Amino acid sequence: MSEAAVDKPKVNYYNAKSGIMSWLTTTDHKRLGIMYLYSLGVFFAFAVFMAFLLRLELFTPEIDVLTFGGAQAGDLYNRILTLHGIVMVFLFIVPGLPAVFGNFCLPIMIGAEDVFFPRINLLSWYCYVLGGLFAIFSIALGGPDTGWTFYVPYSTTTGHNVYVPVLAAFIVGWSSILTGLNFVTTVHRLRNKNMSWFKMPLFVWSLYATGWVQIIATPVIGILLLLVMMEKVFGIPVFDPRIGGDPVLFEHIFWIYSHPAVYIMILPAMGVVSEIIATFSRKTIFGYHFIAYSSIAIAAIGSLVWAHHMFTSGMANEARVIFSFLTFFVAVPSAVKVFNWIATMYKGSIRLSPPMVYTMMFILIFSIGGFTGLHLGALSVDIHLHDTAFVVAHFHYVMFGSAGIIFFAAMHYWFPKMSGKLYNEVVAHIAGVLFFIGFNATYFPLFIAGYLGMPRRYASYLPEYEFYHKFSTIGSWVMIFSMLLMFGNLIYAARKGKKSSDNPWGGATLEWHTSSPPPTLNFDKLPDDIPGSYDYPLEVVK
């Protein structure tokens, strides 16, 4: 270590140790964040490729692309669709922001040396990777064809292999629980003594709320997946109508987890948005307390609305009305956040660096996603729109267009901190704008097609939808190109980029008060007086 200090000016978490084992056995939250980033990247690329195939198949009304291997018509499409869903949901978007940026930033942001249980943090990564490998391995066994929801009775009766991906989701669930548990404990016990609850950065608040959702909701799907395996492997039926079981109950329990999971995806993204908007507007965040509380409110109300996924499943009318009513309430805290962000930007000294541009795109896309969510939450409208491409477009707007683009924004925001390098901002801007165009071109036509009656999860369709699908497929190519450009830019910068200063954006949260990249224990010396997370000096830095 002392030798490294001689030839290099500074020892940081990245160069403090070397060799593959130093990574595989690390308990440093920053290194684990990087490891998550790489493994997430691999799974994401895989799932994007699956999506590329799906869109290619939908280019023409007939089934003509996914026909190799002597598969039955549409069968291959179903399996690819399922894998795309499982990998994107369980391996990219649910763990995404907390695992990568939460791990990297949370301890630094609260002035701690690490998370509270560093070794459990490592275990969590192994759970994640093991689950991911199971999911990929299931392809070798032919791949499941149930959709990522594993609805019974189909999942327990289909001839295709289901238990391997179910096991994968179960294991990844544990990774998610352990991360949440770790973050909640860390926030309770390791905050710097000068950092009170309401001095915490809003990203930390959102991770805290997310942690609770992960702890409370994830075990519910854990047990459900276990039940599917029990039925499949040991023949102990629970939802089988022959023994008086009720498949709708499966859907209830599935969505008790999976609806809150939507908030596991979006809450950390909202936290990142609060950080980025404040930093690049150089203004104290507007309505700090409201944003903090609205994270908790979203987490709380978000777990009361699950059955709006089941309006056409045969529930009692009373339940449908109650859940439709509750669904509208979730819109309130979400809107509180959006208004506060806009108010923060108002009269701010806005700098349009790539993370900020991405975030502004997020606000637009999230608003569209949110409003169409209200259409689907309204009981009568949902009866028409249920299981159409409209739903597909809606959740891609919320998950990919919102949580996903914020993942990219976070990558661009914290890249200088993680790597100590600067990337080419012009290329990042071009990639961002292309992504925005490609994204909307891909998914907006699906709103229309869905409204006109195009069902989801079909490999072939009637000729009248051809225009929308062609448009969408071409959009997907633009989007994939933009992502290649974006990642290429960052990978190039990580190797050859210019050296970054400690605080290239002029951020006020604690991670910008340490060196880039940070030392192993995060701070050489913690600032004596912890500054407010959004106290920007009046003169412009740099």
Place this chain on the structure above:
Amino acid sequence: MSTAVVNANSAHDSHDAEHHMPYDPMGIKIGMWLFLFTELLLFGGLFIIFAVYSHMYPREFHQGSSHLSVPMATFNTFLLITSSMTIAQSITALRTGNKKLCLSLLTFTIACAAGFLVVKSFEWGAKFHHDLYPGTEVYFALQPGESAFFSLYYLMTGLHALHVIIGGILIAVVMRAVSKGTVNQEKYAFLENAGLYWHLVDLIWIYLFPLFYLVG
């Protein structure tokens, strides 16, 4: 079973050597409680299913319940409550410096856990003897609803028994640590967490017992 790994670790995790964070039993306990919440909701999912089915098939559940042995289950309740007391007392013993008493109380607790499993295996054995388990002709000949009762019976008491086994192993690990002195009067969080886990096992049984055996 990953729960075992999780539990052993969350209870055991002291901080990494290269970090200089102080020993913080309260933080470790918060982590443990959060883990217990996940366990509660893991069983919680099954309890929801039980509640719904017993609402749909009250008569069939009653019928199913009458096949179960109340004396055996009552004895098991007695064992769990008693062991729950002894493990709580073992913490008092350790913290007042009576290591020997602590170890004997823990041994007693494990004996109760073993006793519970023996009784349980007799109980299941009797059912298996009559071919009363999922997949058999006897099982499928039952009324719809009654068979659901038995599915849930095996799944819920089975998962609970698994937790008894995990708890027993965990206590054995703690005992070793106590006798080696790595868990001691000052650093007792691991024992405390094992205790919490064992109480949780008791807690779930407190609900399983009336629901399966008595309400019928």
Place this chain on the structure above:
Amino acid sequence: MSGAHAEEEHISSYGFYVKIWLALLFLTFMTVSVSYVDMKKFTLFTAMLVATVKAGLVVLFFMHIRFDKPIFGVMLMVTLIEYLIFIVLTFSDYAYR
């Protein structure tokens, strides 16, 4: 560590645990004997009530919630309330089918 000392916890006596144990045994005895009396609709209610009292004793005294910092109790209540809501909302469907 002065900070850790300030959070030093209450130690319950052996005798105290024995008292809780006796209370739990009594409640078990009660719930078993009552189960032989047919009370129609109240059977489930009384059984659950007794179980909840027992669970309360275990949580408060064996699991030390009574003597710990309030944060543990608050966290537990949050979880339990959330779970109760899950049940109630699930029954908003099943109760009306």
